[in-house]
Amino acid sequence: xxxxxxxxxxxxxxxxxxxxxxxxxxxxxxxxxxxxxxxxxxxxxxxxxxxxxxxxxxxxxxxxxxxxxxxxxxxxxxxxxxxxxxxxxxxxxxxxxxxxxxxxx
Ligand SMILES: [Zn+2]
Numbered sequence: 559x560x561x562x563x564x565x566x567x568x569x570x571x572x573x574x575x576x577x578x579x580x581x582x583x584x585x586x587x588x589x590x591x592x593x594x595x596x597x598x599x600x601x602x603x604x605x606x607x608x609x610x611x612x613x614x615x616x617x618x619x620x621x622x623x624x625x626x627x628x629x630x631x632x633x634x635x636x637x638x639x640x641x642x643x644x645x646x647x648x649x650x651x652x653x654x655x656x657x658x659x660x661x662x663x
Contacts, residue, residue: 567591 562577569589576582580599582591590596615637616630 565591568593 562575564573565576566572567574567584567586567589568591569584570587572584572586574585574591576591580592580595583589584591615634618627618630622630
């Protein structure tokens with residue numbers, strides 16, 4: 559009895575054998591067959607050396623000029639402000655709902 563099975567490659571759409579290994583690649587295009595699982599495993603490995611700047615919406619590129627870099631920094635800062643505002647808004651809504659629940663109850 560074999561553990562290998564045929565799965566459809568998410569990259570090229572070809573059928574290829576997959577034995578359930580995390581880092582298994584497609585026989586046709588060499589793409590990783592289970593990118594989600596692969597990225598999770600890679601994430602665990604990279605967690606210690608992870609650069610917090612990687613969480614930016616537009617990561618700085620070595621080819622970027624000073625103006626592009628400045629713009630990206632600005633857009634990233636704006637993105638985080640919007641993100642935290644949204645989180646704060648939802649927390650406020652939940653807080654109000656809880657308070658109303660206490661009053662009504
Ligand atoms: Zn493929």
